[in-house]
Amino acid sequence: MATKAPRRRLHCYWCKRDLMPPEARTRVAKTRDHVVPRCKGGRKTVPCCRQCNQLKGDWQPEYWREVMRIFPRWWKQFDHRGQLLMALKVRLAAHQREVAERGRWPRSVVIQRSPMRGLNYRIAA
Numbered sequence: 001m002a003t004k005a006p007r008r009r010l011h012c013y014w015c016k017r018d019l020m021p022p023e024a025r026t027r028v029a030k031t032r033d034h035v036v037p038r039c040k041g042g043r044k045t046v047p048c049c050r051q052c053n054q055l056k057g058d059w060q061p062e063y064w065r066e067v068m069r070i071f072p073r074w075w076k077q078f079d080h081r082g083q084l085l086m087a088l089k090v091r092l093a094a095h096q097r098e099v100a101e102r103g104r105w106p107r108s109v110v111i112q113r114s115p116m117r118g119l120n121y122r123i124a125a
Contacts, residue, residue, distance in 0.1 A: 013046035014056065014068065015075055027051040027075070035061055055081050 010019040010030060019030040028049045036042025037058040048056075055078065056064045067084070070091060071077055078084045 010047050012049040012052055014048055014052040014064065017049055017075070019047060019049055051075055055084055057081060 011017065012019055012028070013033065013035075017028050020026055020028050022030050028051070030047055031050050031053045032045040033048040033053045033056065034042040035044045035046055037060070039058055040060070052075075055074075059067075067088065068074060071084075071087065074084070078087070
């Protein structure tokens with residue numbers, strides 16, 4: 001009588017963590033996620049953890065990969081999507097300030113700094 005091959009462990013498609021059975025009701029419980037969201041015409045599904053599925057929501061895979069690149073250990077930082085969105089807003093604002101201070105705006109935009117009003121933008125002719 002042949003023995004069964006050992007079941008290989010499933011990993012989350014996005015974060016590569018080991019998945020638990022769906023009945024576990026934990027952050028790493030197995031769910032199915034549409035790579036491209038259904039509302040945007042996606043059909044292909046992959047195994048993923050409950051936390052990735054909830055946080056990714058209806059984002060495109062390119063955008064989600066960028067979020068994972070910006071926050072490499074995101075599953076330890078964020079409990080829900082609101083926290084993730086707030087962190088992205090803060091990161092974007094910091095990036096915009098950095099770009100403004102470096103002066104890498106289009107040539108048609110002149111940045112003047114005023115201590116009372118922060119940054120003022122004037123369109124050059």
